[in-house]
Amino acid sequence: MHFIKKNIIIPLVVFIIGMSAVAGIVCSINNEQNKQNRTMANLNAMTYAERMKTDIMKGIAVSDSLRQIIISEDGQLNKFCEIAEEMMADSVQSIQIAPDGVVTDIYPQEGNDAGKIDLLNDKDRGEICRYGRDNKVVTMQGPFQLKQGGYGIVVRNPVYIEENGHEDFWGFAIVIIRVPEIFADSMKALSDFGYNYILYKTAFPWGSEFEEVYGSEEELKNPVSYTFDIGDSKWKLDIMPYKTQSERRYLYAAGIGGVIIVLLLTGFTCALLVLDKHRKKFKKLAITDALTGIYNRHGYDERVTRYLKQNPDNHCVGVEFDIDDFKTINDMYGHVYGDVALKVLSEGMQKFFDKNVVLGRNGGDEFCIFLPDCTCADVKEKLEEFTKLKRSFKYEGEEQQFTISVGYAEYPVHADKPSKLMRCADTALYEVKLRGKNGCMAYKNGLRMEIRTQLGFALKDVSENLPGAFIIYKADKNDDEILFANREFIRFAGCKNMDELLEYTKRSFRNILEWMNGKLL
Structure with a gap:
């Protein structure tokens, strides 16, 4: 209108x-x-x-x-x-x-x-x-x-x-x-x-x-x-x-010529408006995710970068999250229902967060959020509430529940650049995945950003279906570090979750060996 x-x-x-x-x-x-x-x-x-x-x-x-x-x-x-x-x-x-x-x-x-x-x-x-x-x-x-x-x-x-x-x-x-x-x-x-x-x-x-x-x-x-x-x-x-014929012709020519120019200018203005509408439409398409209607990664990065340039001293929070076991949803119900789940999630995001919050979809089931003028402490409860919201889609008349895992980091505490901020949030997200999914976690110093690159999310999904207990760790004579343990191993160690295991072992594989030797003796 x-x-x-x-x-x-x-x-x-x-x-x-x-x-x-x-x-x-x-x-x-x-x-x-x-x-x-x-x-x-x-x-x-x-x-x-x-x-x-x-x-x-x-x-x-x-x-x-x-x-x-x-x-x-x-x-x-x-x-x-x-x-x-x-x-x-x-x-x-x-x-x-x-x-x-x-x-x-x-x-x-x-x-x-x-x-x-x-x-x-x-x-x-x-x-x-x-x-x-x-x-x-x-x-x-x-x-x-x-x-x-x-x-x-x-x-x-x-x-x-x-x-x-x-x-x-x-x-x-x-x-x-x-x-x-x-x-x-x-x-x-x-x-x-x-x-x-x-x-x-x-x-x-x-x-x-x-x-x-x-x-x-x-x-x-x-x-x-x-x-x-x-x-x-x-x-x-x-x-x-009285007006001679030539004078009248001159006036008529000037008037008709002027009217033609005005009509052309009016038409040109209409064309410019239509082009401007299409330009804005194409620009919106270039920065908008077609499925969910929120920003795509390009649009999200553009908005965040512009905001941080204009407000370099403001504290902000970057959030990364995805749908737990999204591949299973696609495999069991089909990609159409996978898209339905993505739409349900994006609609919930738009209702839950304020208008000044930047919402984006990285691709697949990965989403990102940028919360301006706040710290991790300010948004902790809100993000936890957002994580625990009940989400579902209907398949053959039945509600199918799904959950999300959320990681977030603070600018400029954890990162001084937008890209690094989102990597920190992504690292926190992966920690949540390693600890059992459907959780919300802030980035902490000491979390290793390269873990996700080295292992990939697929390891978690594969490991859950492997028999027996196993652990992945970095073998180093002076600085060994536990990277991953499956549920069987966590249970074998007598811990409730990955956090408890890491705290108990102080992230050192040698401590596990000492514990196992002591148990055998």
């Missing part, structure tokens, strides 16, 4: 962080693009606003030329149609004159007869016309819908004729320019460069409220603005770059 949670949460966190990073990068790229686009938009707004101003000034120039002709003719414009025809352009809808503010002549006349009105007193035009007259400024009004179709802006240029040393208002020279035809080239260039735009002008020369003249259909959000003046009117051009 813990691994499943870890296997889900960590990749999910990697995915969320990765996607957040991708989103941040894409936003950063987008912001940088927007910043660059806005900088460029500022330059283009200024450039194309000035071009539009120039275009509109061409319409004003037509009215100004007409004004000059009227002045030069002292207000008598006899050939208006011929003059107006010469001044016409594609962006000019009509040219008009309004003596005393009343429109009298319009070119072309067709479709424009209704335009002959009194400008100064007209409800819609009067105020702005009087402003232009009184302030001697060109005024512009519109856009408005033309009867011929499309939209136009009217340019009214007031005309003053000097008479008797002062200027008298003559009327207006008027040009109606078509929008957006007057600045069509500039608008097309903006569109080609990828801009949405809106052109505004103030509704009245004396006001600050803008009205739209012309623009693209898209709504502009946070546009770049450039304001300019034409006469007494203020104009404003708003432009906003």
